[in-house]
Amino acid sequence: MKTEKINRRTFLSSAAAIGALTIVPDYVVSAAGKPGKVAPSDRIRLVHIGCGSEGLAEIGALLKAPAIDIVGVADPNRESYNYIHWSEHGLRDSLRRIMDEPNWKEGATGIPGGRNIMKEVVETYYRKNRTGYKGTVAAAEDYRELLDTLKDVDAVKIMSPDHHHAYQAIDCLKRGKHVIMHKPLGNKMIEAMKVVDIAKASPALSTHMMAWNAIADGKDMDQIKKWIDAGAIGKLKEIHNWSNRPVWPQYPTIPTTKEPVPEGLNWDLWLGPAEMRDYHFEYTNCCFRGWYEFGAGAIADMGYYSLMPVFNVLNLDSATSVSSRFSRVVGLKNNVPSTIVNDYSYPMAAAYRFEVPYKDGSGKIILQWHDGGMKPQTPEGYEEDDLPIEGMMFVGDKGAIVSGFQRQKPRIVGERAAQFADIKGQATVEEPNQALPDGTVRWLQTWIDGCRGKGKGAGSFEYAKEVNETFNLGSVSLMSNGKKLLYDSKTRTITNDAEANKLLSRNVRKGWEI
Numbered sequence: 027m028k029t030e031k032i033n034r035r036t037f038l039s040s041a042a043a044i045g046a047l048t049i050v051p052d053y054v055v056s057a058a059g060k061p062g063k064v065a066p067s068d069r070i071r072l073v074h075i076g077c078g079s080e081g082l083a084e085i086g087a088l089l090k091a092p093a094i095d096i097v098g099v100a101d102p103n104r105e106s107y108n109y110i111h112w113s114e115h116g117l118r119d120s121l122r123r124i125m126d127e128p129n130w131k132e133g134a135t136g137i138p139g140g141r142n143i144m145k146e147v148v149e150t151y152y153r154k155n156r157t158g159y160k161g162t163v164a165a166a167e168d169y170r171e172l173l174d175t176l177k178d179v180d181a182v183k184i185m186s187p188d189h190h191h192a193y194q195a196i197d198c199l200k201r202g203k204h205v206i207m208h209k210p211l212g213n214k215m216i217e218a219m220k221v222v223d224i225a226k227a228s229p230a231l232s233t234h235m236m237a238w239n240a241i242a243d244g245k246d247m248d249q250i251k252k253w254i255d256a257g258a259i260g261k262l263k264e265i266h267n268w269s270n271r272p273v274w275p276q277y278p279t280i281p282t283t284k285e286p287v288p289e290g291l292n293w294d295l296w297l298g299p300a301e302m303r304d305y306h307f308e309y310t311n312c313c314f315r316g317w318y319e320f321g322a323g324a325i326a327d328m329g330y331y332s333l334m335p336v337f338n339v340l341n342l343d344s345a346t347s348v349s350s351r352f353s354r355v356v357g358l359k360n361n362v363p364s365t366i367v368n369d370y371s372y373p374m375a376a377a378y379r380f381e382v383p384y385k386d387g388s389g390k391i392i393l394q395w396h397d398g399g400m401k402p403q404t405p406e407g408y409e410e411d412d413l414p415i416e417g418m419m420f421v422g423d424k425g426a427i428v429s430g431f432q433r434q435k436p437r438i439v440g441e442r443a444a445q446f447a448d449i450k451g452q453a454t455v456e457e458p459n460q461a462l463p464d465g466t467v468r469w470l471q472t473w474i475d476g477c478r479g480k481g482k483g484a485g486s487f488e489y490a491k492e493v494n495e496t497f498n499l500g501s502v503s504l505m506s507n508g509k510k511l512l513y514d515s516k517t518r519t520i521t522n523d524a525e526a527n528k529l530l531s532r533n534v535r536k537g538w539e540i
Contacts, residue, residue, distance in 0.1 A: 064092040070204070070477050071178055075169040075194055076185030077101035077144035078311065079109040079117055079137060080208070084236075085144065086124050088183065089151045090465040093474050097161075098176050099144045100169035101186075104290030107136030110274065110311045125150040139311075140290070141165045167292045169194065173201060180204060181232075181477060187314040188321045189532075190298050192217035195233075195487075196540055199224045204232040204477045209330040211235070211487060213322040215498040215530035219518055220540055222494070225487035232476025237330035238485030239458045239469050246433040247335045249451025250420060253427060258438050258446040260424030262340075267332050267418045268396035269431065271324035276316035276374060278355040278366055281306040299538035316372050318505055319532070323372040324397040325497050330490070332418060332432050333393075337493045344495040345380040345393070349510035350503040352376040353398065369505055374398050378500040395500070407440025458485075502529045 070093055074081065077099050088094050111117045117137055122130045125147060131138060145165045152159045166172050173179055181204035184194050192212030198205050199221075212218030225233050254262050287293045287305045296310070297303070300319050307313075315321035336342070352373035355366045375398025383390040396402060401413050405426035413419075416431035429436035438446060458469035466474070472483035482488075499513050502520065506529070512522045520527040534540075 069095045070180045071095050071097045072181045073098040073172050074183050075100050077141045078139045079111045081185035096148045098164040098172040099141045100166050101141040102292040102295040103140040105140035105142040109137040109139040111137045188213040189300050192221050195221045206234045209237040210322045210326045211494045214532050218494050222491045233487040234473040234485040235490045245451050247339050250436050251339050252449050252451050259422030262422050264392040264421040266394045266402040268401050269328050270415050271397050274312045281308050299534045325395050341385045343383045343385045344492045344515040345382050347381040347512050348499045348503045350378045350508045375400050405439050
């Protein structure tokens with residue numbers, strides 16, 4: 027009988043077909059009798075793409091998972107201390123705790139980041155927490171170099187700026203790698219939808235979009251849905267979601283000064299598929315979110331966390347139309363006040379109005395997003411002077427439900443509240459960030475299970491299609507000066523404006539085509 031040699035990646039991805047046959051146990055029982063060690067031959071070998079402040083802030087979850095081996099890290103930046111974070115020493119101190127190195131980088135000034143920093147963190151943690159670890163973590167500017175040279179890489183985590191997401195995800199999926207990635211799937215419509223298409227066409231590959239982790243236990247959205255179904259606010263007409271974002275520097279004009287490229291940064295590689303331009307710090311780190319070319323705006327920074335479960339529970343499809351309002355910056359030209367015409371960066375504040383149909387064809391609702399301090403009108407019967415700085419509101423023809431930004435603590439506004447007080451929601455989703463006995467958080471274990479052939483998890487890329495498609499359409503409306511645009515999701519085209527339709531994709535630099 028003819029036999030074939032099977033490598034470990036083939037074995038991992040074929041687990042479903044193998045069924046009950048176990049060649050290598052998932053867990054080796056520790057001396058304490060608790061699961062916590064995974065045989066090296068059964069671990070998922072992972073390359074981490076993107077080693078900035080956010081990637082470093084999240085590295086702990088991967089390090090604590092016994093089933094994962096981080097074998098390589100990639101970032102165009104070697105090492106620097108000019109990153110942006112939410113506190114001056116918060117990232118450094120969290121990395122100290124992860125590595126159990128209380129004096130790490132004591133003399134360094136600034137916020138750390140880059141591939142050498144992540145390499146050091148991973149190797150230090152493994153040496154202290156994995157008995158017999160004598161390995162090294164490969165580090166490279168370009169993740170493709172690692173995938174071409176490292177043996178048996180099973181998976182990647184993508185933590186690069188938004189404009190790289192689709193290109194890296196598609197490349198890695200085509201290479202047969204499992205993928206974890208932050209939002210968005212892509213900052214341009216067409217490339218984001220290609221990620222969805224390839225994920226759908228790759229049933230053996232496990233994908234996970236990080237924004238799903240914020241859904242929490244699901245009870246708040248379940249409560250809201252029960253009230254809506256019971257008629258507490260009449261027929262649902264509108265949903266409003268508002269945020270104080272952006273909370274990063276955002277620039278209304280293109281930089282005019284020319285700065286030298288920092289030592290250790292491959293600027294050409296950082297640009298990737300984006301059009302070539304001179305380096306400037308204002309394009310990089312978390313500031314990339316404010317540029318149409320590199321980011322996807324405040325709605326893509328926070329809207330996935332709040333609205334993914336809303337789309338899911340209410341069975342909403344992609345938006346069929348969008349219009350937008352936004353703040354304008356006035357400058358002086360020859361001492362004459364004039365509005366800065368801006369087709370390159372997101373505004374300081376914006377409001378989007380989407381028409382969103384139900385998937386079952388039963389009608390549509392209006393979804394409105396507000397950022398930069400904008401809020402909806404306070405509903406009748408609201409007891410306080412003003413709505414909170416961030417929140418969500420469901421408006422019907424007979425009342426409203428107001429909640430926190432991610433649907434926390436919802437309450438019916440007005441005199442109808444008492445009538446429906448006895449209707450209680452139930453938790454529908456297990457807490458994704460809860461740690462299992464071996465230290466792996468639940469969302470990561472679900473992705474690991476998918477890597478082992480146990481099916482797609484709730485955070486899979488294809489389940490973020492409608493919300494991603496809707497948000498991408500909003501960006502095009504802003505770039506089109508707020509004009510109302512009509513969209514056909516079947517053909518993925520804007521049907522009433524040929525110029526706006528061109529903005530669904532980018533002018534890709536040669537060599538970066540999908």
